[in-house]
Ligand code: NAD
């Protein structure tokens with residue numbers, strides 16, 4: 001049966017690209033985009049619906065009226081922004097997920113995708129090749145909400161047979177949309193500042209290496225996970241997902257190859273402390289073993305990725 005898809009948080013960094021990919025695959029009428037805000041790209045979009053995901057009644061009505069079968073829940077407050085108002089971040093990140101898990105439990109939808117993050121790990125987790133299962137002690141409200149969310153997903157799957165699927169995304173880098181308040185945002189904004197000003201003030205220290213992934217790889221992994229047979233999905237909290245790892249200094253050295261007079265200054269702030277508690281690299285062998293092809297292709301050629309982004313702008 002053809003899915004009817006709802007993307008919540010469709011105006012965000014991932015949402016814009018995910019909606020585009022899903023519509024290419026399933027057709028425009030099969031993918032409803034929704035968000036609190038309506039940016040220009042959706043202003044004359046017939047299949048955009050304004051929605052506050054915390055309004056449970058409006059959410060249920062939309063799902064029933066549109067005969068939705070699958071939901072991608074992307075609405076959240078990210079790591080850096082979450083620290084400005086921890087209780088607001090906790091409420092949005094948790095209640096949105098619980099609303100959708102209850103809707104899935106009530107069998108109003110067949111499948112739910114909810115992204116987790118490398119932010120679930122902490123200073124006690126192994127820093128290199130961080131495994132699927134290990135100690136996790138997140139130091140941000142965002143990380144705490146993602147770790148709790150993972151456990152809720154596993155709980156609803158085990159108790160109520162809810163078909164919820166999840167990936168722990170690394171920092172995502174794309175050239176179609178802007179990031180919305182994370183610790184890894186520098187890896188996108190550095191390109192814009194390099195092109196506009198030949199210069200970037202970096203809020204992370206120069207050697208702060210983090211796991212990252214090219215957006216196209218993340219979208220492809222997400223769609224593959226959602227298309228897989230339910231019995232192949234053995235992990236119901238969230239799968240580690242890996243692309244590449246690099247530091248601000250590595251990225252700056254690569255940009256200089258394209259913009260000769262590019263300069264970078266380091267002014268580490270609270271985001272550097274968050275980043276210091278996150279892994280340097282991720283072991284995604286469990287995801288690879290599912291055999292559903294969640295491999296990074298473009299991310300591995302990250303200097304090429306830089307070039308592509310620069311060329312596009
Ligand atoms: P984003 O901040 O760019 O987008 C989130 C969107 O949610 C925004 O458009 C916002 O308007 C919308 N939103 C906020 N409150 C809402 C509400 N009450 N109702 C409806 N919509 C609301 O975030 P993103 O980078 O696209 O991330 C999407 C998801 O992926 C999040 O769960 C995030 O934690 C996760 N993730 C992202 C990254 C990354 O690098 N971008 C990495 C790991 C995990």
Ligand code: SER
Pocket residue numbers: 078079080116117118119142169170171172181182183184185
């Ligand atoms: N990119 C995200 C952030 O920095 C990771 O989940 O918050």
